[in-house]
Amino acid sequence: MIVETLAPDTALSSLLRTATRPQHEHAETRGFVTQLMGGALSREAYIDLATQHHAIYSALEAAGERLRGDAAAAPFLIDALVRVPSLEADLALLLGPDWRDAVDVLPATRAYIEVLDGIDTAERFVAHHYTRYLGDLSGGQIISRMLQRHYGMTPEELTFYTFTEIPKPKPFKDDYRALLDAAPFTPEQIDAVVEEAKVAFDLNAALFVDLGGRNDEDSTAA
Ligand code: HEM
Numbered sequence: 282m283i284v285e286t287l288a289p290d291t292a293l294s295s296l297l298r299t300a301t302r303p304q305h306e307h308a309e310t311r312g313f314v315t316q317l318m319g320g321a322l323s324r325e326a327y328i329d330l331a332t333q334h335h336a337i338y339s340a341l342e343a344a345g346e347r348l349r350g351d352a353a354a355a356p357f358l359i360d361a362l363v364r365v366p367s368l369e370a371d372l373a374l375l376l377g378p379d380w381r382d383a384v385d386v387l388p389a390t391r392a393y394i395e396v397l398d399g400i401d402t403a404e405r406f407v408a409h410h411y412t413r414y415l416g417d418l419s420g421g422q423i424i425s426r427m428l429q430r431h432y433g434m435t436p437e438e439l440t441f442y443t444f445t446e447i448p449k450p451k452p453f454k455d456d457y458r459a460l461l462d463a464a465p466f467t468p469e470q471i472d473a474v475v476e477e478a479k480v481a482f483d484l485n486a487a488l489f490v491d492l493g494g495r496n497d498e499d500s501t502a503a
Contacts (some may be wrong), residue, residue, distance in 0.1 A: 293471055294458035300475045304482030309420065311489035313496060318424065320431030325495040327428055328375050331441065332383070332486060335368040340397035341407045341413060344406055346468055353403035353465050359451075361446035362414045368441050375438055389491035393484040404470045407461070409476030412485070415457060417442065418450040 290296075310315070316322050317330070331377035342365055372380040386394075400406050425442035427432045436443060447453045466474065 292400060292462045293474060294461040295463060296475050297478055301478050301482050304479050308486040310481050311486055313489040313493035317385040317481055318427045324432045324494055329492055329496055331368060331371055333387060335372060336386050336390050338368060339344060340394040341409055343395050344400040347401060348406050351403045354406050355405055356460055357410050361444055364441060371441050376487055382449045387491040393488060405477045406474040408474045409481045412478050413480035416456060419456055
């Protein structure tokens with residue numbers, strides 16, 4: 282009998298997906314997320330999330346600009362993904378022209394921004410880029426549908442989740458994974474990307490905990 286041993290899949294896209302699965306599960310089951318998705322919260326709770334996202338994406342997209350000259354980071358600077366303008370448009374609609382006065386950045390957001398402001402390598406940037414944008418193109422689409430269903434929000438208020446230049450997420454995500462797999466990283470750098478992606482997920486989970494603290498309808502939920 283021939284026993285076939287399959288080589289472990291060492292492509293970065295596979296490693297990222299597999300290694301961050303527990304962190305994904307942890308993040309998506311925080312009380313704030315399950316309550317928001319289940320219709321137990323309010324438009325205001327989503328607006329709170331969107332204001333934190335604005336602060337976070339401003340720092341993430343600034344990190345990308347800092348690394349524009351880096352050959353490994355540059356292919357990830359994809360205009361169609363940029364989210365700050367859509368978040369600003371959403372917040373202007375949701376809170377009015379003075380929306381910036383209403384922003385109250387949470388401690389978890391401040392901690393997340395500090396990490397993003399410290400990004401100085403393509404490995405770390407790619408990890409944070411993957412965690413946010415591939416998530417927005419995946420679960421983000423479900424989140425947008427739930428916000429519309431439960432809170433009567435409109436697509437115009439949720440353009441954060443609409444990538445106008447990416448009409449079909451599936452082929453884009455396939456190309457994105459090919460980009461990850463073609464990145465010129467050494468095995469050590471690949472390990473660094475995977476480790477940083479776990480950090481990125483944990484920062485998102487911590488944000489949900491903070492958001493839960495000030496938006497919780499049921500004080501017994503974590
Ligand atoms: C309500 C919460 C969430 C739901 C329902 C959700 C759902 C999903 C689903 C269904 C996929 C698989 C899509 C596919 O195979 O193409 C996915 C992938 C992904 N999600 Fe989430 N997600 C949630 C929260 C998050 C959060 C908080 C993050 C991180 C900030 C995140 C990051 C990702 C990433 C990076 C992927 C791509 C995995 C890969 O294929 O490499 N998700 N999500």
